[in-house]
Amino acid sequence: MEADSAEAALPLLEQKPGCDAAILDVMLPGMNGFSLCETIRRTDQKIGIIILSAKGQEQDKIRGLSIGADDYMTKPFSVSELLARVEALCRRVGRSGGGSAADESAPTTLVSGEFVLDENRRVLLKAGRQIELTQVEFQIMELFFHNPGIALVREKILKGVWGENYFGDVKIVDVNIRRLRMKVEDEPSHPTHIMTVWGYGYRWRSKEKPLSCAVLDSSPNRRARITDRKEEKQCAVVLPTAGCGEACS
Secondary structure (H helix, E strand, O other): OOOOOHHHHHHHHOOOOOOOEEEEEOOOOOOOHHHHHHHHHHHOOOOEEEEEEOOOOHHHHHHHHHOOOOEEEEOOOOHHHHHHHHHHHHHHHOOOOOOOHHHHHOOOEEEEOOEEEEOOOOEEEEOOEEEOOOHHHHHHHHHHHHOOOOOEEHHHHHHHHHOOOOOOOOHHHHHHHHHHHHHHOOOOOOOOOEEEEOOOEEEEOOOOOOOOOEEEOOOOOEEEEEEEOOOOEEEEEEEOOOOOHHHHO
């Protein structure tokens, strides 16, 4: 689909099934690309968004990523680079694709303190309340939940989320971490979960120190492996189908 203005694009983007990705030029007639990106993100956290712009200043890139874009490309660029980024973004979003049977039977629920990350439904819950995340934000949270308490260098986050062949700046990680803190932290300016490792990267810390992370499988009696990082021990618990309940409190 193609549109020559933001106003013409919005009805197209509302059609079902939705697009995997949208490529937005900043310099559009009427509503500009930044405003269009914000408008899309109010109702759709799943679609991948790439912003194209002749504005190459760092503050322009940060603005685009901060309002919800997954990638930002500065003109001029090659068609092959654009196609590579679109393909990588569509693989991450995967809205139209389905997982394999093996994937669907694998453990898909990660628990850390008051947070529950459901990898099948692509949902993050905090104290039972759903937090709306973009696909990029969700994948960063997956990395954290699979590596609780471990400092992740920025380049590892970049490679794990954006892929081996991403051409952009590693600062895209910092911008997305800032957005995530606004959503998951009680006080984003004083984070207690997404911790900065100065000069290196970030790590995930659960407020419940003895039980840092649990992995639940999809069987009727959900089993959880919980690592006690303080004492370097492991224990197993059986949880009801409905979820943790008081067993995790």
